[in-house]
Structures are given as C-alpha cells and as structure tokens.
Amino acid sequence: MRLRTRALALLAALAAVVGTAAPAHAAGPTGDIVYATRGGGKVLALTFDDGPSPDWTPKVLDLLRAQKVRATFCLLGSQVQANPGLVRRIVADGHAVCNHTWNHDYVADWTPEAIRADLAATNAAIRAAAGDPALPIRYFRAPFGGFGNASLVAAELGMSSLAWTMDPQDWDGSGAEVLATRLRAQAYPTAVALSHDGGGWRQPTLDAYATMIPEWRAGGWGFDLPAVTGGPYPPACTAPTWRTHDTHVAGDRVTRAGRVYQANWWTVLEDPRTAWWVWSDLGPC
Structure with a gap:
C-alpha cells in the first residue's frame, strides 16, 4: 500500500512538472487563413512568390537589404532544388520562409495524402538547401489561393496558411508606374502584399518597390511579418x-x-x- 501511494505521488508530481513546462503555444497552427500582419498599426507585410529565381531573387534581396526591410519568400520546391544558394541567402538575410508547393500546382482538390507528400517534400528541400534541418517554416501559401484541404494539412506540418490582401497584379505585364499606383491605392494598416520574385520578368516589380518602400517610409509606414495562427509562437529566427x-x-x-x-x-x-x-x-x- 505504501509503495502504491508513493508511486501515485510520483506520477502526480511528474504530471505537474509536465503541465507547467508545456508552453502556451503547444497547440500548434490551425487551419485558419492569415490575412494580416502579426502586429497592429501602420505596417505592411511584403511577400514574394514563385522563387527563388537566379535572375530576380538576388535583385529583390539587394533592394530589401538596402532599404532595411524583411519580407516573406514563398518558395517552390523545384526552384529551391535548382537554386540552393539563393535559399541560403534568403535565410542569412533573416527573411521568413514560406512553402509554396513543389511545382505551383492547384492543390485544393488533391487528397490530403497527396498534399502532405508535396508539402513535406518542399519543406525537406528548403531545409536541405538552407543547411538547417530545424529551419522554421512558419507559412504555407497555396498557388492561386486554392487552399481546400491544404490549410489543415499545412497546420499538421506546423505551418499557417498565408493569403494576401494587396495584389498589384505584377504578373499582367504592367509597367512599374502602374504597379506602384496599385500598391499605393491598396495599402492599409496590417495589409499583406503579394508580389513575385520568380515566374517571369520582374523588373517592373523591382522598380515599383524601389519607389514605394521609401515613399511608404516617408509616410510613416513600417514593415512586419505576417501573422501566424494558433500562436503566439517563439521568434522564428533564420x-x-x-x-x-x-x-x-x-x-x-x-x-x-x-x-x-x-x-x-x-x-x-x-x-x-x-x-x-x-x-x-x-x-x-
């Protein structure tokens, strides 16, 4: 009887230790979709999709470094595999990393098993390219905004599903002045801007942000990373x-x-x- 009592007391003590040691963020991300920055106020989150591109990602990184801005890069596994050095540079510059699937496929109507395989392979490629098996990948962005089952699968893999609220449509062939006008008109506090550093000719995108970042700064704007779901979480330092x-x-x-x-x-x-x-x-x- 005495041994049983001691055993129960020991189990209770262990349970108490485990309970107090568990962090408040242990629940993990949810399947909700993010549409805002993690902080409030007059801030924007800049995000860039479809890279890394050997032609444009270095130029975007140069601009962000010169302007002292951090952004989120939504990476394709196929491009990561082809350009691992650019992943290392993105990470070394402290930018957030986002999974954008392997080949930019529309995954909304895929089975959960197929989505999981694609996202897991993309995460593995990103971490291998970065040389860091523990690299935090906080976000997933579904190509074409088609989340479907993917938002829940992404949450199971530790990622928040990231959408956008500003879209200058830099894929439609418009020049830099048109893109800057669209960005200017669409900006509001806590907005998430979608643009591209891969998938096409990105000089207009580069030129538009070279205009808008200083203009926003002069107008009292700042820059933040997107929110995460189910948080708060510890800092995701890269x-x-x-x-x-x-x-x-x-x-x-x-x-x-x-x-x-x-x-x-x-x-x-x-x-x-x-x-x-x-x-x-x-x-x-």
Whole structure:
C-alpha cells in the first residue's frame, strides 16, 4: 500500500512538472487563413512568390537589404532544388520562409495524402538547401489561393496558411508606374502584399518597390511579418546568431535575443542590442 501511494505521488508530481513546462503555444497552427500582419498599426507585410529565381531573387534581396526591410519568400520546391544558394541567402538575410508547393500546382482538390507528400517534400528541400534541418517554416501559401484541404494539412506540418490582401497584379505585364499606383491605392494598416520574385520578368516589380518602400517610409509606414495562427509562437529566427568575435560588414544581418539586426558598417565587437550606431534593429524574428 505504501509503495502504491508513493508511486501515485510520483506520477502526480511528474504530471505537474509536465503541465507547467508545456508552453502556451503547444497547440500548434490551425487551419485558419492569415490575412494580416502579426502586429497592429501602420505596417505592411511584403511577400514574394514563385522563387527563388537566379535572375530576380538576388535583385529583390539587394533592394530589401538596402532599404532595411524583411519580407516573406514563398518558395517552390523545384526552384529551391535548382537554386540552393539563393535559399541560403534568403535565410542569412533573416527573411521568413514560406512553402509554396513543389511545382505551383492547384492543390485544393488533391487528397490530403497527396498534399502532405508535396508539402513535406518542399519543406525537406528548403531545409536541405538552407543547411538547417530545424529551419522554421512558419507559412504555407497555396498557388492561386486554392487552399481546400491544404490549410489543415499545412497546420499538421506546423505551418499557417498565408493569403494576401494587396495584389498589384505584377504578373499582367504592367509597367512599374502602374504597379506602384496599385500598391499605393491598396495599402492599409496590417495589409499583406503579394508580389513575385520568380515566374517571369520582374523588373517592373523591382522598380515599383524601389519607389514605394521609401515613399511608404516617408509616410510613416513600417514593415512586419505576417501573422501566424494558433500562436503566439517563439521568434522564428533564420539569420545567423550574433557571436562576440565574428566580423561583420555593412549589410550583414544577425539574430540576437529573438530580433534581427543589420550592420551599418564594419563591426566586430559591438553588441547589436546596445550599439544602435552600428546596428539597425529590424524587429523580432
């Protein structure tokens, strides 16, 4: 009897420890679809689909680095496999990563098993290209916005389904001025902008954002990542962790205490959290 009592007490103690140790976000993502930034206020989330493209992704990354903006890249598994170095660069710059299926197929009418196989293969390719088997992939975007069963399957794989609320239609052949006009007209606080760094000629897209990002900034706008479902979750950091004796040059991005920082010039010892004259704080991961 005494042994049974002790055993029950031990199990109760273990249950209490497990209960208190479980994080508040343990439930995981839901099948709900995201249409807004994770924070409020006068902010936008920029997202780029169908890459990585050897022609356009580097130019988009250069622009975002020059403007000190972080974005979300919705990657195709086939393009990831063909351009692994660009995935590493996206991750090193601290951008969020999004699964956009393997071949840009319409998956809404697929079986859950077929969707799961496609999304799992795409996630595996992204993580292999990045060289990080634990790389956080917080989002899934269904091609053509056709989620169907895919939103629930994505949630099972740890991803929130990401839609959009701003669409400059940069796929229709319009010039940069037209795209900028559309972006200007569609912007509102917490909006998610859809554009492309792959799948076609993207010079107008690049030029439109080269105009709009400074214009938005001058108008008091900021930039955020999209929301996640079922959260809050810990920061999904992708940029490398800052280390005391590493040397960094202008443009390098690092993660420090759950935030991303960009170096303004050469630095080796200054802590990003306190050396504001060296590091620009780009916000939480």
